[in-house]
Amino acid sequence: MAVEAIAVATTDLASIQASQMGMKAIGAGLAVGLTGVGTGVAEMGIGAAAVGAIAENKDFFGLGLLFTVIPETIVIFGLVVGLLLLF
């Protein structure tokens, strides 16, 4: 009886751990994926405007690039959260 109960408990534990790991993986995926979408949406407008400005005046390149990549912070935070979740 007792041996069986322990066996059941360990398999339960193993499956719980596995599902926890899976949840973490899903969480990490969501963190990176959703922040990526957010960054993309934010960069869409800035990037279009920056390209327009650079077409008018090439000197704007540095500043344009700078503005365009500002929202990248979001996805980097997402990446960090994802890595923290997994490791």
Added chain:
Amino acid sequence: MLKPKQMSRLLIAASRDQMGPVVAELYRHNLFHIEEYVEGGAEGYEGFKIGSPLSGASEASVDLLKIRAIENAVSINGDDMDSAQACPRTELRSKIERELPVLEREVEELTQKRSKLDTKQKEFEQKIAEITPFVSIPVDLELYRGYTGFTVYAGYVTGEVTLSVPNEMHISKGKEKTFIVTVVPAGQRSEVERALQEAAFQSVPIPVESGAPQARIDYYTGQIAALSKEIADTNAKLDAVKQQHAGFLVACEEYLKAEVEQTEAPLRFATTKQTFIAEGWVPSDKVDEISAALTKVTGGKVYVTTLPTDLEHDAVPVEYNNPKFAQPAQMLMDIYSRPKYTEVDPTLMLAIVFPIFFGLIVGDVGYGLIFLALYFGLKKMMKGEDGQKLLTVFRNASISSIIFGLLFNEFLGFKFSQLVGWICGFAGAVNPIEHYESLMFSRHLLIGSTEAGGHGPAIPALMIMAIWIGILHISLGRGLGMYNHAKQDHGIHRIKAVVANFGWLAVMWGILIAIWSNVVMPYMFDLTGLPVIAAGFNLGTFIGGALILGGVICIAWDSVLEVIELPTIISHVLSYARLVAVGLSSVAIAMVVNYMAIGMFINPGMADLSLVGIVMIVVGLVIFLFGHTLNIALGLLGGGLHSIRLHYVEFFTKFYKGGGIRYVPFGMKRKFTEE
């Protein structure tokens, strides 16, 4: 190094009859950056006027225009050509007078003929397009016209159409729209038009042609074919001109350009009736050379002196001053912005750190070798100076990728040591690096059967490494920021700006010390052992807190609004995580490609060498090639863009302003002509 070349402001004054020799001599030396004279009574320049061009300016301009028109017509570009046998100037001059008009006429005739033919071809194509809808209607084209009692409609409708008036209608159903032709009595037009409007009728013009539509299309197609042949003939003739005269044309262009620039130079000088004054900038170490040359050429009838430089108000042109290996990186600097004269020139740092970042991201011996091969291929194809510079940067990055590939032990997603073992196995030798894992933290992921039993990537260690790089890079940037402000600004503003930069540094290191005092992290300092002072926090936490507080006060003293930028400290440091993230993704793609190609197709195919097996091997090879080609493209884009971005955004924003004036010396580097 780290500073632009030192410039001196030179003033040249002489009588007007010396203008020719002075201009020619300055042009030959290619060192004098002319400061253009603007009329407006600047102090000491009362009564001066802008000069007028030397003789021969307009003739040379006209000839230059002609040459450029011909070059355009036969598409020659001097930048794409290797420098050729230099041609003496006098010979070129007489050749221009003799040959240019003939050549011009020839090319003009050919281009005019070509454009006429082109127009005709377009016309015929238009006609074919007009007739095409009528092909499916079995009526000759002349029958559509010439009625007084009837009206003809032709066009597209979206649905069915039924007319209540007597009519004759031909319908040809297309995929989306139906083409109809209908003839109705002219008196009932309004009714018909209403009915057609309901069916969303789009009218099509009826072509003014006669005969069967298909026959007309065939006729025009034949005409177009004949025209295309004639155009090809004309192009071949133009090509022949290009082959024959390309060298002459580029030499002429260069010669005339030099001529025009020299004869028009007085437009940038200040002149009186008898004298002229030219002001400009010369690298300080060349002042003596220029002065001596000018004195010699004018026989001493010139006054040359250096004026004091006022760093705040003078627009000093900026010329880089870098060791040879760093010079190609100047191109990457110019893309962003040229440094100001008073500013630190970070080209050297960029030239060293950019390849390291690129190598960290790509870090693969195989890809590095492919990049190097690409470099040698492209070097032959690209002729322009900027392109060559970019390629040299690319070469350095490729070499760095190979070095980091050895450190990471990677080869196209395999382990490099495995590959060496495989080759040694063929040669019957012992693998010298069989037990080599990697000198850097491993990036090998656990993908596919090829990696069974491995111990996976050292992600935390890699992340910490990236963050350390970020901390050091940003600290360096802030340090340079302090230096720049100390050098450029004045008064209270200078102190404030330096203190604010120090504040940013203090906040960053304060945060770090506070973290280290409370959390143990691998490969970072462990300050948790410091004595506890109050409320369970140890000394380190308080030091960190004090640094943060002091730093914020320093920042706010300069500008309160800047305080809202504080989170960028964290986001900029974490941004360096991309060095690891982009690299890992590239490794992952390579390993997945290898697993798919070898594990899923080639190995099963090799096990069973039937027809199916061979097909599987071929499919595997295709996947391998396609996948790695894609990954190479991604690696180039990712490696290059992210490395340069870390410089532009995270590094330069800390200290670099840019906006310096480019040093454009008066003169040219001759490629096709002699001095």
